[in-house]
Amino acid sequence: MISRRDWLRASLLTVGVGSVAVSAKLRAQQGSSGVVDTSNLFAMDQAAARSVRLPPKPGASPAMNNEDRDALEHRIRCQCGCTLDVFTCRTTDFSCQVSPAMHRDITALVDGGYSAQEILDAFVSVYGERVLMAPPKVGFNVVGYVLPGLAIAVGAVVLVILIRRWNRVEPRRAPVAASLDASPDELARLEAAIRDDS
Amino acid sequence: MIVVGELSLWIALLMATWCATVSFAGGLGRRADLIRSGERASYAASAFTLLAAIGLWKALLSRDFSLAYVASQISANMPNVYVFTAFWSGQAGSMLFWALILSLYSAIAVWSNRASNRELMPFVTGTLAAVLVFFLATTAFKANPYSRLDWLPIDGRGMNPQLQNPGMAIHPPNLYLGYVATAIPFAFAIAALVTRRLDAEWLAAVRRWSLLSWFFLTIGIVLGMWWAYVELGWGGYWAWDPVENASFLPWLTGTAFLHSIMIQEKRGMLRKWNVTLVVVTFLLSILGTFITRSGIIESVHSFAQSPVGSWFAAFLAVSIAVTAYLVATRLHDLETKAGLESMVSREAAFLYNNLLLVGIAFSVLWGTLFPILSEWVRGEKITVGPPFFNAVNIPLGLLLLGLTGVGPLIAWRKASLSNLRRQFLVPALSGVAFTALLLALGMRNGYALVSYMLAAFVAATIVQEFAKGVGARRSIHRESLPIAFVHLVARNRRRYGGYIVHAGIVMLFAAFAGLAFRKEFDVSLTASQAFEATDPYGRRWRFVSQGVSTAKTLNRLVTAVALEVQRDGKPVGFIKTEKRQYFDSQERPTFEPSTEVGIKTEARLDTYVVLAGVRDDSAELRITFNPLVIWVWIGGALMALGGIVVMWPQAERRRQSGYAAQLRPATQAEEAVPVG
Numbered sequence A: 001m002i003s004r005r006d007w008l009r010a011s012l013l014t015v016g017v018g019s020v021a022v023s024a025k026l027r028a029q030q031g032s033s034g035v036v037d038t039s040n041l042f043a044m045d046q047a048a049a050r051s052v053r054l055p056p057k058p059g060a061s062p063a064m065n066n067e068d069r070d071a072l073e074h075r076i077r078c079q080c081g082c083t084l085d086v087f088t089c090r091t092t093d094f095s096c097q098v099s100p101a102m103h104r105d106i107t108a109l110v111d112g113g114y115s116a117q118e119i120l121d122a123f124v125s126v127y128g129e130r131v132l133m134a135p136p137k138v139g140f141n142v143v144g145y146v147l148p149g150l151a152i153a154v155g156a157v158v159l160v161i162l163i164r165r166w167n168r169v170e171p172r173r174a175p176v177a178a179s180l181d182a183s184p185d186e187l188a189r190l191e192a193a194i195r196d197d198s
Numbered sequence B: 001m002i003v004v005g006e007l008s009l010w011i012a013l014l015m016a017t018w019c020a021t022v023s024f025a026g027g028l029g030r031r032a033d034l035i036r037s038g039e040r041a042s043y044a045a046s047a048f049t050l051l052a053a054i055g056l057w058k059a060l061l062s063r064d065f066s067l068a069y070v071a072s073q074i075s076a077n078m079p080n081v082y083v084f085t086a087f088w089s090g091q092a093g094s095m096l097f098w099a100l101i102l103s104l105y106s107a108i109a110v111w112s113n114r115a116s117n118r119e120l121m122p123f124v125t126g127t128l129a130a131v132l133v134f135f136l137a138t139t140a141f142k143a144n145p146y147s148r149l150d151w152l153p154i155d156g157r158g159m160n161p162q163l164q165n166p167g168m169a170i171h172p173p174n175l176y177l178g179y180v181a182t183a184i185p186f187a188f189a190i191a192a193l194v195t196r197r198l199d200a201e202w203l204a205a206v207r208r209w210s211l212l213s214w215f216f217l218t219i220g221i222v223l224g225m226w227w228a229y230v231e232l233g234w235g236g237y238w239a240w241d242p243v244e245n246a247s248f249l250p251w252l253t254g255t256a257f258l259h260s261i262m263i264q265e266k267r268g269m270l271r272k273w274n275v276t277l278v279v280v281t282f283l284l285s286i287l288g289t290f291i292t293r294s295g296i297i298e299s300v301h302s303f304a305q306s307p308v309g310s311w312f313a314a315f316l317a318v319s320i321a322v323t324a325y326l327v328a329t330r331l332h333d334l335e336t337k338a339g340l341e342s343m344v345s346r347e348a349a350f351l352y353n354n355l356l357l358v359g360i361a362f363s364v365l366w367g368t369l370f371p372i373l374s375e376w377v378r379g380e381k382i383t384v385g386p387p388f389f390n391a392v393n394i395p396l397g398l399l400l401l402g403l404t405g406v407g408p409l410i411a412w413r414k415a416s417l418s419n420l421r422r423q424f425l426v427p428a429l430s431g432v433a434f435t436a437l438l439l440a441l442g443m444r445n446g447y448a449l450v451s452y453m454l455a456a457f458v459a460a461t462i463v464q465e466f467a468k469g470v471g472a473r474r475s476i477h478r479e480s481l482p483i484a485f486v487h488l489v490a491r492n493r494r495r496y497g498g499y500i501v502h503a504g505i506v507m508l509f510a511a512f513a514g515l516a517f518r519k520e521f522d523v524s525l526t527a528s529q530a531f532e533a534t535d536p537y538g539r540r541w542r543f544v545s546q547g548v549s550t551a552k553t554l555n556r557l558v559t560a561v562a563l564e565v566q567r568d569g570k571p572v573g574f575i576k577t578e579k580r581q582y583f584d585s586q587e588r589p590t591f592e593p594s595t596e597v598g599i600k601t602e603a604r605l606d607t608y609v610v611l612a613g614v615r616d617d618s619a620e621l622r623i624t625f626n627p628l629v630i631w632v633w634i635g636g637a638l639m640a641l642g643g644i645v646v647m648w649p650q651a652e653r654r655r656q657s658g659y660a661a662q663l664r665p666a667t668q669a670e671e672a673v674p675v676g
Helices: A004-030 A066-073 A086-092 A098-111 A116-127 A141-168 A184-196 B002-029 B032-061 B068-073 B080-088 B091-112 B121-141 B166-181 B183-195 B201-232 B242-267 B271-294 B309-328 B346-378 B386-406 B417-440 B446-477 B481-491 B493-517 B630-647 B650-663 B668-672
Strands: B519-525 B530-534 B540-553 B556-567 B570-583 B589-596 B598-601 B605-615 B618-627
Touching: A066 A086, A066 A098, A066 A116, A086 A098, A086 B605, A086 B618, A098 A116, A141 B346, A141 B386, B002 B032, B002 B091, B002 B121, B032 B068, B032 B080, B032 B091, B032 B121, B068 B091, B080 B091, B080 B166, B091 B121, B091 B166, B091 B183, B121 B183, B121 B309, B166 B183, B166 B201, B166 B242, B166 B271, B183 B201, B183 B271, B183 B309, B201 B242, B201 B271, B201 B589, B201 B630, B242 B271, B242 B346, B271 B309, B271 B346, B346 B386, B386 B446, B386 B493, B417 B446, B446 B481, B446 B493, B481 B493, B493 B618, B493 B630, B519 B530, B519 B540, B530 B618, B540 B605, B540 B618, B556 B605, B556 B618, B570 B598, B570 B605, B589 B605
Parallel strands: none
Antiparallel strands: B519 B618, B530 B540, B540 B556, B556 B570, B570 B589, B598 B605, B605 B618
């Protein structure tokens, strides 16, 4: 059991740091728009597309077939705010002008002889890593991928240790019926219920 | 009535503040008069919150566009059913709706426990009132649905057309009912911690509320999946969107609690863990609401740049601090009272189940919040989408599915080899045989094969349990098969209701695995033009366009395409898909065009057609074969049905057998006896 003073010190520090960080983030967001209320669906940003073009490679031929290109588009996020990938957005919502523009860029790069990785790199260089549906497994992102598994592994080890410790504890005999505030009739009904319960 | 409603909101806030103050004061000072005053204030706060809600409904239904909320959510030509549901479609209204549900739940909890749990109730009442104060204050000061415009618009903005869907009308209320119900167990946990009465008494009071929360969250989540599937048109039902994740998180920890509570009931163990799960479930509900409301994380559901975000952040921080303090200073009172005899036992299986459920919850939370963390650490915005969540959660989900079969059958205390053989031989063989069959039929997808093997295993355990129970009843009571089945479930609703829930889970996993075989085609068809494709079962489909048509209805212009469909050369009807442009009463377009998906449903697959748009009389279509989707909805309905069976009042009486089991350790012989 921790002391009251230790707890207060630790919690004040944690809450203070957390509150400052969250407030700063929220203030930054709220300062960017005057919108007060809306429905709870995103507002489409039709102007979010930017040009991702590279000169064709010498003697270029398409680097992949349409199926592979569609698979690649599943790995690139549409920037209109829908949170979908380019292929899904452009084949679902004709009113979005962002995913068709990104599709045109992808098709031009494919025709220019660029590989899937080169196309992804080109999009990252223009939009940043947020254009990928999942972060690349490099640098700090590795923490994102590793930590859930690590946490569960640590949890499993702790659980095994706890079970072993509990295993060494002599199971406490249950209190005798005499200590119960129950009539013999109630106890009889409970006994009958136990037989039916597993 | 609208003025009365506005006034009632402020009175409700005063009542809730009074209730919180006098309830805590009465509980700490053992003042019966203050405690009674707190109870009455709870009822009064509930009544005034209801009046505030009625006032807003009145404003909506009378199209009072002088209120900013009404003008921003509805238009004069909207159907009344969606005008009614506009109450919770926007920020301010949904905050009031939260407060309404919480106040009604609080009144029910206070009233139903007024004669029992006397030590706990002042603090329960006070905690619930404190939470209500937060919601009412946030509504009144930061998102007031009664705020008036300086001018009177001729018409309102209207509701986003994608929210004008029956699923969306009932999905949010169910989620809110689920989220808010977590406040009741939380209040009891706080009361138990404050009073240090941490025995099974408080658990008895919260179990049904936890079930209620789980039940509504389940329905809300499945309805949300259905809405996304039929309305958004992207062809799936779960995209790991932050707001979807926000509803999934308390469901996961709530499910973990509903399992671990059994260990405390049976064996007096996991007292710290159960308190923690109850508290975490509530905090995750608040965190989920914070994520939705703050706009801090990019989501398809975001309320844009909401002013209530910082209030939620502060409330969350205070709640975490208070509960962490209470738990930390009462660790001694929460010491485990029994030992665990074996790592191969039902207790241990439930612990593994809890590890996985909480592990999945952690990975979902981590993935949801990681973009913020990354931005703070590196200054780089990133996206954490389905590839990340699937990579982390599919293996964990499959392990959990396996445990769903193991947990209910393995013996309490210590499973013997004969127990394991008797309970698991047939299910294990069923799983292996089914996998062999699928391999013989040509299935080669590893994840799908493992999913179906485990699904078959769990399904066999459930069938085996029902067969044993029904068989026993038939031989003892000479009952017919249906009567024996009904009596079996009725006599032990908690156990067999749980099996029904598990059967729903099996269906869900089987349906999820079906998506591995999804096929999609991007096509462009003019009138009379045909497209042919083969589905994952090898059947040949032919789609013939009937051309593009347009029609004007009440509040929208509809562009539609119908496809005549043939399967293996036989006609199977038509599929119609639409693009809708909504307009207001002045015939001005509102919102972007929306999609109405055409779906032909069979047990084996859905044929899912989306009209992306029309270009030069040519319909741009996406045709998708989605295997086994209907089983998601059936599985969800089955889970809800199982939840009802478990919650049914008799289950409460049966619960006592759980406490009784603490009185006398079960013998090996008893453990082996199937229920009959």
